[in-house]
Amino acid sequence: MTERTRTLPLIALVGVTVALVLIFLYAPTEALQGNIQRIFYIHVPSAWIAYLAFIVVAVSSVLVLARRTDWRRWDRMASAAAELGVVFTTIVLTTGPIWGRRVWGVWWVWDARLTSTLVLWLIYVGYLVFRAMTPHGERRARLAAVIGVIGAVDIPVIHFAVIWWRTLHPLPTVLRPGGPQLPGSMLFTLMVSLVAFTILFVALLIIRMGIADAADRIEEIEAVGLERV
């Protein structure tokens, strides 16, 4: 990597390290839940970054459909963001049950937020599966963009529907993750963690897009090379 492209990943590394130090050494131990509550500082920012990633997918998908001459770049962005979105959603879906097992006593409940997150995960994994199984090119970019747009548009509807379904059979009240109000030190730790995750996301997005660009160029060279032979 060049000097310039190393800056952001380095900042991300520093950010994540600082966040981890705060999470384990600075943030106070939660009174009721104990140390397992520290998973909150990973779980919540991951969820926010996952949503950010899927917004990026939606916007870049619209740009692909707009038939711009630089559609390739937006297609690479959509694909990279979807991958990162799936990674962070997976983090949410694994840290959640680990936490839940200790705090609620069960690995999984079908409450509104968990259900919606699982559906979200499935939608974007489906997006990646489609991309993996379709020949590269303009058609794949266009069709993936259709999926990306529809997925994004459907998310609020799914969320509402699941909440409505949930209200028909209310669960016993569940411990609120951060407690009724977050004390200052916890809020600070959460914010630092969120900023660190955001920088990490952007750094990874740029790196991933760079890899996709390089792969495309190799493919082009190979194609031309074959013709020459």
Add this chain to the structure above:
Amino acid sequence: MRRLGWLLWKDAITELRSFERLSTLVLFAVAVLLTLHFSLPPESTARPKAAAGFLWAALLFAALLEIRRSFESERKDGTLDGLRASPIDPVVLYAAKVASSLVILTVLAAALVPLTALFFSGRPAGLLPAVGVAVLGLLGLVAWGTLFAGVASGTRAGEIVLPVLLFPLVVPQTIACVRLLAYYLAGDKLSSVSTGFVLLGAFDVLSLGTSLLLFDYVLDE
């Protein structure tokens, strides 16, 4: 409009020549209901409550087959290329596919609702509203299903990619439909029937609207 009518007529003729498609779908749906029936213990009191879910599952799988077939039969015979090359507006082509699939599936629903009531529930409260609910649900499903059938048709293992893409997206449809079907089929208490219909209706509008806008992009080769 006349072209839409012509396309529908084309599909109707193909179907009438052999009732094959409809009768196979009914048999398939019955086979699914039968299999699901065994998921519950023999004298389970959950049976009437589960009826709505089983019915929707059977309709969902049958719709999947129908939507896929609607694209594939034309692709196989090269009709799809012919249609693409013709001056027919992609929106009209899309509407024709949705309409013809929906007609078949409405007949299927009309057959399946009484069967489900027979197999599973004790006292069906409203068979006709249940068919209406099923059709409303199928409309949204077929709208996006047809769009995604187009998306998945150029893909390896397209028949798997279609449900993988479609099922999570139609979760609102599934939720609203099953709750309403449970109300009409088994007298399940439902605090807000109107919310269920609003959700179904809104979803259908969203599904049809986005599909009409985006089908253009799907059909380009």
